[in-house]
Amino acid sequence: MAFASSGDLAAKEETFSELAPGVYALTADGDPNVGAIEGPDFVVCFEARATPVAARRWLGRLRERTDKPVRYLVLSHYHAVRVLGASAFGAAEIVTHTQTRRLIAERGRADWASELARMPRLFEEPDSIPGLTWPTLTFTDRMVIPLGGDRELVLAHCGRGHTAGDIVAWLPHERIMFAGDLVEARAALYTGDAFHSEWASSTLDTVQGFGPEVLVGGRGAVAAGADAVFAAIAQSRHFLDELRRTVGAAHSARGSLKDAFDAAHDALAPEFGGWPIFEHCLPFNVQRYWDELDGIDWPRVWTAERDQQVWAALRGQ
Numbered sequence: 001m002a003f004a005s006s007g008d009l010a011a012k013e014e015t016f017s018e019l020a021p022g023v024y025a026l027t028a029d030g031d032p033n034v035g036a037i038e039g040p041d042f043v044v045c046f047e048a049r050a051t052p053v054a055a056r057r058w059l060g061r062l063r064e065r066t067d068k069p070v071r072y073l074v075l076s077h078y079h080a081v082r083v084l085g086a087s088a089f090g091a092a093e094i095v096t097h098t099q100t101r102r103l104i105a106e107r108g109r110a111d112w113a114s115e116l117a118r119m120p121r122l123f124e125e126p127d128s129i130p131g132l133t134w135p136t137l138t139f140t141d142r143m144v145i146p147l148g149g150d151r152e153l154v155l156a157h158c159g160r161g162h163t164a165g166d167i168v169a170w171l172p173h174e175r176i177m178f179a180g181d182l183v184e185a186r187a188a189l190y191t192g193d194a195f196h197s198e199w200a201s202s203t204l205d206t207v208q209g210f211g212p213e214v215l216v217g218g219r220g221a222v223a224a225g226a227d228a229v230f231a232a233i234a235q236s237r238h239f240l241d242e243l244r245r246t247v248g249a250a251h252s253a254r255g256s257l258k259d260a261f262d263a264a265h266d267a268l269a270p271e272f273g274g275w276p277i278f279e280h281c282l283p284f285n286v287q288r289y290w291d292e293l294d295g296i297d298w299p300r301v302w303t304a305e306r307d308q309q310v311w312a313a314l315r316g317q
Helices: 052-062 098-118 196-209 226-252 257-272 278-293 304-315
Strands: 015-020 023-028 031-038 043-046 070-074 093-097 137-139 142-148 151-156 168-171 176-180 214-217
Touching: 015 214, 023 052, 031 168, 031 214, 093 098, 098 137, 098 304, 137 142, 196 226, 196 278, 214 226, 226 257, 226 278, 257 278, 257 304, 278 304
Parallel strands: 043 070, 070 093, 093 137, 176 214
Antiparallel strands: 015 023, 023 031, 031 043, 142 151, 151 168, 168 176
């Protein structure tokens, strides 16, 4: 089996959707989703893609609908594939959670090298990346961007989950949420930097408590309608619960990390195995939750070298 997603080199079909007047999403058959929200004389963009070249393709689609300048670029969390295209937007402000700034400082370069090796297709022309993306505005709990009239965009930290610094973007007037990688719609979860128990409980409870009627997850199709939103959140929670159950049982029985991986794969593959990035992510997911069970609260840094070691230990033939 090819390492992570290094063998996934085929272009994906992209779907551009207008979710409400001036609210847009671009989804791409399991690739990271992006979005945009129009204000009276500006645009808020959500997520940046992996390189400026990839970001400019998204902006080209957006410019077919609006020529308003990008005032805010909101990054839901730090993973290189989500943020390193930021320079293409020319945004006046780049907004993240305070913990995301911490993660960039701590592991920005290492994560960049790690993700480039794991997902080379997404890094279109990597030499176009000018350097790490740094926020110009950070917050801890909540930030509100007025959009004119009675419309506003609420940025909220729902708790630790996919990373320590995930934020969602909530449009209460339209009841639309951009959830980042806290929720996936028919796509597997990556949990290599996660806080599994908080994510599966209080964090997803808070996301659900907003009552979204349309949800754009980190990957997968737009969940349209309250039932589809509930299903996407429930699917994400179920994935986490099964991962915790199987890895936890192996850890309690004093089994090996490979025992835990095999148990998790057996439990999850029938439902999730055909979905995007499942095989790629699972070794790293199992290693991270095993670390948590060993008492390692703050995620260890993934490097290109550590990636290969974990992959060889758990996926080696």
